[in-house]
Each structure stands twice: as structure tokens, then as C-alpha cells.
Amino acid sequence: MANGKQYSVLNFDRNSRSTSIDIYDYKTLKKVKTLVNSSDIDMGYFSNYAFSKDENKILLAFEEESIFRRSTLGKYVVFNIQENSIQSVANYKIQEPTFSPDGKQVAYGYNNNLYVKNLENNKVTQITFDGKKNKIINGITDWVYEEEFAFVRAFDWNADSNKIAFIRFDETNVPEFSMDVYGNGLYQTQQVFKYPKAGEANAVVSLHVYDLTSNSKNQVEVNKSYSDFYIPRIEWTNDGNILSAQYTNRHQNELDLWMINTKTNTTNLVLAETDKAYIDVTDNLTFLKDNSFIWTSEKDGYNHIYHYSEAGKLINQVTKGNWDVTNYYGYDEKNNKIFYQSVENGSINRDVYSIKLNGRNKTRLTKNNGTNNASFSANFSYFINTFSSAKTPPEYSLNNSNSGNLIKSIKDNDVLSRNLSEYKTSEKEFSTIQINGNNLNMWMIKPADFDTSKQYPLLMYQYSGPGSQQVANKWNSANDYWYQYLAQKGYIVACVDGRGTGFKGADFKKVTQKELGKYEVEDQISAAKELGKLPFIDASRIGIWGWSYGGFMSSNCLFKGNDVFKMAIAVAPVTSWRFYDTIYTERYMTTPQENPSGYDENSPINHVDKLKGDFLLVHGSADDNVHLQNTMRLAEALIQADKQFDWVIYPDKNHGIYGGNTRLHLYKKMTNFIDENLGDKILKERKTKVNQVKIKG
Numbered sequence: 001m002a003n004g005k006q007y008s009v010l011n012f013d014r015n016s017r018s019t020s021i022d023i024y025d026y027k028t029l030k031k032v033k034t035l036v037n038s039s040d041i042d043m044g045y046f047s048n049y050a051f052s053k054d055e056n057k058i059l060l061a062f063e064e065e066s067i068f069r070r071s072t073l074g075k076y077v078v079f080n081i082q083e084n085s086i087q088s089v090a091n092y093k094i095q096e097p098t099f100s101p102d103g104k105q106v107a108y109g110y111n112n113n114l115y116v117k118n119l120e121n122n123k124v125t126q127i128t129f130d131g132k133k134n135k136i137i138n139g140i141t142d143w144v145y146e147e148e149f150a151f152v153r154a155f156d157w158n159a160d161s162n163k164i165a166f167i168r169f170d171e172t173n174v175p176e177f178s179m180d181v182y183g184n185g186l187y188q189t190q191q192v193f194k195y196p197k198a199g200e201a202n203a204v205v206s207l208h209v210y211d212l213t214s215n216s217k218n219q220v221e222v223n224k225s226y227s228d229f230y231i232p233r234i235e236w237t238n239d240g241n242i243l244s245a246q247y248t249n250r251h252q253n254e255l256d257l258w259m260i261n262t263k264t265n266t267t268n269l270v271l272a273e274t275d276k277a278y279i280d281v282t283d284n285l286t287f288l289k290d291n292s293f294i295w296t297s298e299k300d301g302y303n304h305i306y307h308y309s310e311a312g313k314l315i316n317q318v319t320k321g322n323w324d325v326t327n328y329y330g331y332d333e334k335n336n337k338i339f340y341q342s343v344e345n346g347s348i349n350r351d352v353y354s355i356k357l358n359g360r361n362k363t364r365l366t367k368n369n370g371t372n373n374a375s376f377s378a379n380f381s382y383f384i385n386t387f388s389s390a391k392t393p394p395e396y397s398l399n400n401s402n403s404g405n406l407i408k409s410i411k412d413n414d415v416l417s418r419n420l421s422e423y424k425t426s427e428k429e430f431s432t433i434q435i436n437g438n439n440l441n442m443w444m445i446k447p448a449d450f451d452t453s454k455q456y457p458l459l460m461y462q463y464s465g466p467g468s469q470q471v472a473n474k475w476n477s478a479n480d481y482w483y484q485y486l487a488q489k490g491y492i493v494a495c496v497d498g499r500g501t502g503f504k505g506a507d508f509k510k511v512t513q514k515e516l517g518k519y520e521v522e523d524q525i526s527a528a529k530e531l532g533k534l535p536f537i538d539a540s541r542i543g544i545w546g547w548s549y550g551g552f553m554s555s556n557c558l559f560k561g562n563d564v565f566k567m568a569i570a571v572a573p574v575t576s577w578r579f580y581d582t583i584y585t586e587r588y589m590t591t592p593q594e595n596p597s598g599y600d601e602n603s604p605i606n607h608v609d610k611l612k613g614d615f616l617l618v619h620g621s622a623d624d625n626v627h628l629q630n631t632m633r634l635a636e637a638l639i640q641a642d643k644q645f646d647w648v649i650y651p652d653k654n655h656g657i658y659g660g661n662t663r664l665h666l667y668k669k670m671t672n673f674i675d676e677n678l679g680d681k682i683l684k685e686r687k688t689k690v691n692q693v694k695i696k697g
Helices: 143-148 414-420 478-489 506-510 519-532 549-560 582-589 596-600 604-610 629-640 662-678 680-696
Strands: 006-013 018-025 031-037 048-051 057-066 072-080 085-088 095-099 105-110 113-118 124-126 136-138 155-157 163-170 176-181 189-194 204-211 216-220 229-236 242-249 254-261 266-274 293-297 304-308 314-317 325-332 337-342 351-356 371-376 382-388 395-400 406-411 428-435 438-445 456-461 492-497 537-547 567-571 614-620 646-650
Touching: 006 048, 031 057, 048 095, 057 095, 072 095, 072 105, 095 155, 105 155, 113 163, 143 582, 155 229, 163 229, 204 229, 293 325, 304 325, 325 371, 337 371, 351 371, 428 519, 438 478, 438 519, 456 478, 456 519, 456 662, 478 492, 478 662, 492 519, 519 537, 519 549, 537 549, 537 662, 549 567, 549 604, 549 614, 567 662, 604 629, 614 629, 614 662, 629 646, 646 662
Parallel strands: 456 492, 456 537, 537 567, 567 614, 614 646
Antiparallel strands: 006 018, 018 031, 048 057, 057 072, 072 085, 095 105, 105 113, 113 124, 136 163, 155 163, 163 204, 176 189, 204 216, 229 242, 242 254, 254 266, 293 304, 304 314, 325 337, 337 351, 371 382, 382 395, 395 406, 428 438, 438 492
């Protein structure tokens, strides 16, 4: 909360099926009061909430339904805390309702247009009129922006609550993607939406500003050096007339920060970054009171924090070193401090730090090695730290932001630890492995009754996508419990983060540029060979699996490493980057027209003739992200190459493949496949055949 002494929590009461927004005190951690309870509102329970800037009003979301990964539709009401009253925003489902800074208005998206509701007189003003499905979208991102630039609300209020800046998407020339939805009816239906695949037309984007005082709308033009571009971020500065907008070219190796004076209709390019590979877009831009700004960049080879003047002149580099800043928490104006998270204490760990704006007096605020993540109070006097490691389940504590010292434990998860003690589990062992001239991070899980005199089958897991990380010192993810199950069945499970993964500097991450699937596959094959030399691993029984990018990788590893891997599982794999979207793919590969060899030489489809081992291919038929087309084209290539394989399609399931018994079915399927192709039964059959040959001989 704004007072810096309290925080709010959305609580759910399972017995009454009601939700409430409750206020807690930082120092005592006890509930102080309830602001609103859904049982007092005749609309069912609310599932989300947002405060006005003065915290006198709350937007409550009801009947939310998912559209894509981040976007939702819902019904919304405004709860006035002082008056204890409810006011409907609209009597239909809307998107991204957002308070004006003065709390008197709410802007929202509906049917691809933007609207503003005046909460004082209930008047609704429609500010765009050309919105049309699969044609024009105003103020809400299209599919590819939502997926790859990770935002949905493409509009922003200015500080004076009298202007709204928004991005308009013209999807007219973007090719359509259609997806059958089988459902329960006699005939299937289709979901049709615009999806620009690599090399195809993107939506044409333009930036506009609507003035609520004059009811006028103006398009913003900036003098770019490129014609095909994205606008991945817009944000008003503290000045109600100055809008910041970030533009990037289609290759995403040039990122420009523009300051737009909407009063004088002038534009000023204050920052222009270029990179030989690509530049990541972040949400770290922070404007100080004097309109100087904080910015993060990899320009010195690692991701660090910089301070620039209003005009874009570098004041100083705040953080420095051969390590990456992994999260920027904010700027404490009163104490002139920046709070951030980094991997300075080892690339598999995360710690929280404070540092003065001038780059001095850096303080490590977290004490335990593992993964620390902070949530700060509004005035930065406290932070709630979430800590976990491979050995310690998540612990939540209240800490002093000046020293990092513990004030109070909130939750220690001892119950979880006790529950897990009833099961046979193994330690996740961290190490590094020297592969292709690089020290790669690795973890390994062995059976609890591990015997050095025995040989075990090895299952490798990886994701390997650009900037990703799977080898991290944190508590179990869902898959880790499955790995424990496999380990106790007699498998060794290992994971290696190869070249192209993150948090080891820009060069290590960007080495895969224009060649996705080349160096990453080489590293996994080499790692498997090295691990196969260990006396306790049976080199004839090594398998690999992955999901999405990891499925792309595991397919390539089995095909190209056919003398190393006996089996592979690919779930929802990309099988050709020609089938994937523009923003993600072209960031790393440029276009297929410019780089055909990069696309085709590393596509699993073009290496099916090399398949020798056992292959399980899995996909959801309603995957709007990695389309079923990927699996169908790979399956057809395998069939025409007369290669036997196993596969399963999950009807109407998206990229996550879940719902009902789906995940249970999938993991049983994968476990059985591993048992059939790597397990001890295979070893016994092999030994039996060898003995029969000896007897006959």
C-alpha cells in the first residue's frame, strides 16, 4: 500500500466460495481489516483487483475468461471504499480496464476499440471507431506482441489524466492461422486469428494520442531510419505532455527511445542502441523527478543498470562486473538507492542488492545462497523475500531494506519439508562440465540407493532456448518430482545448460545467432558423450527429452546424435523455425528469405533419415503458439523416410497440454516410453540375447 506500512492480499474462502481483499501490517504480519468481500456483492466472487492511485477505489474482476497466454476478458466493477458503493464499468466483458491517475475515469478495450468511462457522471466515450476482428485493433496488442513482447495493454494514461496514448494494429495483410476445435458437437469449429510466421507480413503499427479535453486524436510520427518496425513499449513521463516510446527495427538489433512532446508535436531521439545480434526489450525504464531516467542494457557485454539525463546523455553506469542484473526492483527517491537482483554470487544463484544511484555503497541484502526474490513496500523501507534452494522449499520473510536483516519470518514451509521426508528422494547435485571449450552448468539426480559399482540409464532434460536457464539453485518445479520418481525407479536424470542459455553474459547467450539448434545440439550431444564415460552410466542407454524449444532440441539430438542417444521425447516441438512467429524467430534468425540455410540445416524435418533410436512425438491439437503443423510435418517426413516412431495428439489442448486427466495421462505415457526403451527390462533382454548367442556359438 502507498503508506509503506501495509500490504493487500486477495484471499479465497473455499467454504463460502468468496474472495476478499484484506489489509495486513508489515510489522505484525496480522490482518488489519477487510476492504471488500465478494459475499457482499451479488456477482459471485472476484478473481483480480487493482487500486486507483489514491487507493480510494478498487477495480474488481468477475467471470474472467482466458483469450491467449496473458489476455483475458471479464466483467468489472469499481468499488468505492469511502462510500462502500459499487459502480459497473460496463455491462459486457471488456479488456484491460485501467484507472486514470486521478481515479475519476477508467479506460478499457472492447471489440478492438478503446472507451473511457467517466466515473463521476457515468458517461462512456468511445475514442476509436475502426476496430474490427482480424483487421484493426486499438490499444490492445495482437497475438504476436502479446506472446513475444509480453504485454496486452497497449495504451497508457498521462500524469494529468487528460491524454491517452495508444498503439493501433492494422492486421489486414497478416496471414490467418486456423485451428480446428473438436469439442463435443457433431461438427468441429474453427478458431481463426492473425499469426505472422517468420518472413511474413506483420501488423502495421502506429502510435496515437487522444486528448480528452479537446476530444481530438493525433498520430505520432518519428523520423526512423527503418520502415518495418515494432513499438514494444510506450510510457508517459512525469510530464503530462511528454510521452516516451520505444521503437525497434524488424531485426531487433536497433532499439530507439523517443521523447514525444504532445503539446508542441515535436519528437526527440534520446537513446539509440545497436547490437550485432539483438536487443532485449524490458520494463525497467524508470523516470526520476527531474525526468532523467534509469535504463538497463547489455552494451558492455553483461546486463547492467545505467542512469541517463532527460536528453539521453549518460550520467553514469550504476552497476558493473562480469555478471548480469536479472531483475530491477525500483528506485528509492528518498535514499537515492536502486534495488536489484543479480547473479553476482554465481550464475545459478540470485541475490538482492541495493546500490546508490552514483554506483557506490553496494550492499548484498540477502544472506542465503540460492534463489532470492524481493517484493518491496511502496516506500522501499521493507521487502518480503522469497528464498528457496534445491534443498530448501520456499521461505517467506520480512526484511529491512537498508541492511537486509530479518525482521520476521512469514512462512518457513516446515510442513512441506516434513511431508516430503516421508518419501524417498535424492539430492539435486550441482556441478559444471567442460564441453566445447565452455564450463557449462549442470545438475544431476541419482537414485537414493545409488551404487557406484552399477551402471544406470541416463535421461537428459533441457530447454536450451536463447537466454533461458534450467540449471538454477531453487526449489523443485513440477517436473522435479517426476525426476525423483524416475530416479527411484533406477534412472539418473541430468540437465546441462549449453551455449545460448542465459545469465553468463551476452556473448555466451548470443553465440547461437542465425543458427538456432546448431551449437545447442552440439553441446547436448557432447555432454551426453562425456557423461556416458562415467563408470556408473550405461552409455548404451541414454535418452533426452524436452518441451517446446526443448522438443525441437531433443528431436535434433536424437537424429544428429544417433550414435549417442537411444531414445527421445519431443513435446510440442518447433520442427522448423519457418513455422514460428516473426518477433521471436527473426530476433535470432533474421528472415527465412535472408537466412534460408540457418532455418533449414537445423530443422529436424531435414534430418529424419538419420533416426535410429526410439522417438515419441507429442502435441496438443489446439496449440496456438507452436502449431500442430510442426508435428504433422515432422510426422509426414518420418513416414516418407520409412522411420517408425510413436506419437500422441491431445485433442483441444494448448501449448501447456493440461486439463482434467491430461497431464497424468501424458506423464504416464512418457514414463512408460522411458521404461520400454531405457529401463532395466531392455538391459535384461539384451543380456538374454547375448547369452543365447554364446550358447549357440
